[in-house]
Amino acid sequence: MSNDKNDSSAITILFGETEKSADELHKKFSDGAKLTGYIRDRIVAAKPYWVSLSEKYGSDPEVAPTLSSGIDFLNAYNQQLNDLNASLQYNEKRLVSIVGSGEVFDVNTASIADVNPVGFYFEHKPCPFTDHGDTESRAMQLEKFDVSLAKTYRQVWEVLHSTRADPERAALYLMRQTYDHFFGILAPDDKVRQSNGWEKKPRDKPDQVTRIERIEYAAHAHISDQIKAQIMIASAKPILKVYMALNQAHKRGELDSNKARNAIYAMDKVLSEWLNTIDL
Known part of the structure; x- marks a missing residue:
C-alpha cells in the first residue's frame, strides 16, 4: 500500500482494513458477552430451586441422590468456568462448549423440578445465541x-x-x-x-x-x-x-x-x- 498521505485510495484501503479488524474484535467480544451473560443468568435462575431442594432434604432424605448429583455437576461446571477465566485469552469454541454444559444443567434442573416440586417453578430457557436456539x-x-x-x-x-x-x-x-x-x-x-x-x-x-x-x-x-x-x-x-x-x-x-x-x-x-x- 502506498505511504503517500495524499493518496485517497490508500487511506480508503487502510480504513477498510482497520474497520474490518475492529468489526472482528467487536463481534468476538460481543458474542462472548452474550454467552457469558446467558451462563450467569441461568445460574442465578436455577439457584432458588436447588436451595429449596437442599432445604427439603431435612424432611425428605430421598432427595439426597438428586441433590448430590446437582452439587457434583455444579462443582464441575464451576471448575470449567474458573479454568476458562484463568486462561483467558478468549476462546469462543470453548465458551460455546461451556454454554452447552450450562444448557444441560438448565434442562436437568427443569426436569428434576417437574418430579421434585418444592414450590418453585423452573422452566428451561435455551441459549438464544446458539444455532439450535x-x-x-x-x-x-x-x-x-x-x-x-x-x-x-x-x-x-x-x-x-x-x-x-x-x-x-x-x-x-x-x-x-x-x-x-x-x-x-x-x-x-x-x-x-x-x-x-x-x-x-x-x-x-x-x-x-x-x-x-x-x-x-x-x-x-x-x-x-x-x-x-x-x-x-x-x-x-x-x-x-x-x-x-x-x-x-x-x-x-x-x-x-x-x-x-x-x-x-x-x-x-x-x-x-x-x-x-x-x-x-
Whole structure:
C-alpha cells in the first residue's frame, strides 16, 4: 500500500482494513458477552430451586441422590468456568462448549423440578445465541417478513443477556417494537380499514385501528384453518395483557427484573404461536 498521505485510495484501503479488524474484535467480544451473560443468568435462575431442594432434604432424605448429583455437576461446571477465566485469552469454541454444559444443567434442573416440586417453578430457557436456539429459529422466520424485523427481535436477546445496566428496560421496548412491526406487516392499517371487522371511531381519531382489530384481521387473512383462526382471535385479550406488561418499560425507577423478564418471555411465546400458526 502506498505511504503517500495524499493518496485517497490508500487511506480508503487502510480504513477498510482497520474497520474490518475492529468489526472482528467487536463481534468476538460481543458474542462472548452474550454467552457469558446467558451462563450467569441461568445460574442465578436455577439457584432458588436447588436451595429449596437442599432445604427439603431435612424432611425428605430421598432427595439426597438428586441433590448430590446437582452439587457434583455444579462443582464441575464451576471448575470449567474458573479454568476458562484463568486462561483467558478468549476462546469462543470453548465458551460455546461451556454454554452447552450450562444448557444441560438448565434442562436437568427443569426436569428434576417437574418430579421434585418444592414450590418453585423452573422452566428451561435455551441459549438464544446458539444455532439450535428457539429464538434464532424465530428470527429466521421473521426474516421472511422483513430483515429489519428480525434484527429488532435479535436485539431483544442481545441487550437482555449482554447489557449490564438495566437490560430489561431496553429489551421490553424492543420486544414491543417487534410485536408492533410484526402485526403491522400482517395487518396493515389500510387493509384492516377495508375489512368487515373494522369500525370507524368516534371523536378525534376516526381512522384508528385497534390492536384487537389488527389481531382479528391477521387471523382471518393469514390462517386458512378457520378453527385455528378463531382460537387466535379468542386469544386477543390475553395477548393485549402481555402487551401492556411490556409497557412497564415506561416506569421510572428500578424495574422488577422478574416481572419484566416474564413479560418478555410471554410475548416471545405469543410470537412463536403466531409464527407456528399462520400460513407462511
